[in-house]
Amino acid sequence: MKFKQTLPQIDLPLDMIHLGIGQPSNYLLPSKEMEKAADHCLSKGNNFFLAYGEERGNSNFRGTLAEFLTAQYQKPVDPDQLLITNGNSQALDFICTLFTCPGDTVLVEEPSYFLALKIFADHKLNPVSIPVDDNGLMTDVLEERLETINPAFLYTIPTYHNPASVTLSLKRRQELIRICAQKNLLVVADEVYHFLNYSDDPPPSMGTWNNICPLISLGSFSKILAPGLRLGWMHTSEEVIKKISGSGLMVSGGGLNPFTSEIVNSVISLGFLKTHIQRLRNVYRQRIEIFCDQLKKYLPDQVMFKVPKGGYFIWVKFLDGVDTNTFRKETQKQNVDFYPGNFFSHQKELKNYMRLCFSFYDEKILAEGARRLGKVISDNLS
Template sequence: MDSNQTLPQIDLPRDMIHLGIGQPSNHLLPIKELEKAAAHCLSKENSFFLAYGEERGNANFRQTLAKFLTGQYPNRVDPEQLLITNGNSQALDFICTLFTKPGDTVLVEEPSYFLALRIFADRKLNLVSIPVDDNGLVTDVLRKKLETLKPSFLYTIPTYHNPASVTLPLKRRENLVEICAQNDLLVVADEVYHFLNYSDDPPPPMGNWTGTCPLISLGSFSKILAPGLRLGWMHTNVGLIKKMTKSGLIDSGGGFNPFTSEIVNSFICLGFLKVHIKHLKTVYGQRIKVFCDQLRMHLPKQAKFKIPKGGYFIWVKLPDNMDTKSLRQEARKHNVDFHQGSLFSHNKELKNYLRLAFALYDEDVLAEGARRLGKVILENLS
């Protein structure tokens, strides 16, 4: 077995199985369809997409994306509610530029996406955590925190959470929106996994409530098409769109990613995106089944996890006295890797947790990874 046979360009030892990496296998990237979409795009007489572009992003693409989202969401999405981005990382940094200054407080979940925490640290923001339970962000704690805090915004991952895989149910979403409306608190909802559901349909996206409270819903093609496109969108109210398009960055460079967005515009118009997402859901659904079966077989009974209903990740809890940062060093000696729980905590807690991903490898490699990981954990149980 060659564990690197399906890998994109990642600098790993040849026999290393890195169960922490959250990106698609090479063979899941629709190269032929993207080639057809690029040819379709470049065959047009009007090459407007090679200019700086509109402030809100490629108008063709916003029309097409709004139509696509309307077909997936319970409510209509208007093109005027969309601002095109260079992906979620750039979108988060852009939001920090416009809505914060060093020392400002931002609310984050515990756990939260570790690279978002890095972006906030780069901006020298003061992070305050709100716990996540089996139903996502605990809104009662949020309400209590807001009695004494005036944060710049709340960053939340409401659907198929990274890393915890939990989903905020409808009632709690409505409660979150009510709290944030009452406190005029901006919500930044990272919804990149919303379309990757493998069992039940998720609740409506947080973008559903852009007219109820200050809210920016972030979407991206990194998880549903290809991360190298560096293309995403913000879904919010027209007032916030106008505020963001007045930034110096957009004034200088024009709208984000006009050329790539026109290629993806063709990709959607040619009918490729719906087919591709359906294929991803089939592949990932099968990988989850195999991987979770193998984890049950090889991990000790003290390891606890739930089968994810969507997204990319499995969040594993080990006994309280285990430190997964140290465990990770041992795991690497056995050619298996993961991301330790402390990465997902802004104050380096969650030391007995680890995050596993199933998007990168085929079933046979995932099975071997589960076997190696189980062996390491068993050897390190005290």
């Protein structure tokens, strides 16, 4: 059975089902809403957003975004605590540029987002891992590590983790803030999945503690609106924002994305973003139910995973000694693919895991992908 899909910027056969792709389906990208929002902002008769902008970002947009985040978090967010970015990848790279030097130590979770690890490698940073369990980053291990090392920052994905899908509990968030406040350690919290909750409500955003310890919460419209916008934000203290906005890049460039920001300002003001996020929740909730049911049906009993409560990913665990790389070529021959667990370990461990994603394909294709994957795995583990 073949399902024709266009895979943007991914060189794969058209009937390949790549269960590693972590982006929205093309049909979930809100082109009509974006068109209306562009008309809305361009019809105001004020084209200030076509000029160089403020270093912190479009002030109209920061005000609207602050109101949106305040309503979502149910805690006040001030526009002066926000700085506009080109999305999380650019923000992470920028943080490395301003807050680290080559050879510095950074703390990362094990597992962690594999492209963040690549950014840290580009800056020649030395990652030290902190393990993750069902309640997120293990703060007792963090405290122990900090007795002997002095890292530049800690990178964490606290809510609906990529790839592990776990969420840092409220108790551990409070512990993390206490520890990092005592050590004056910068926390970089990647919170791009915070609004994509399907069966629970996450704890408060890490950004709400930015007045207690050095902390930068990263948000992005890539997962909740459209990745092609290349638009995100930092939620942090005014002190940190002053340092970042005074950098050469910001002063020379006049801020980031003033035009796109104004369009998304209209997206939020017109109520489209809130409606779109709810649509995503409904779609992804249904995909999770069908995909997980099919995985349970086709994967061998010794293969384990938990149904995600939010985010994009399913973290699949195999028995110790299994290396998922050994059968990846075989799955590719059957036109199904995944990302092996060692991608998400700076030590190239976690070989007995794989990351699956349900955000790109509809239910029918996910079901077929589970069948193909299950057959290859069953044949290799029998």
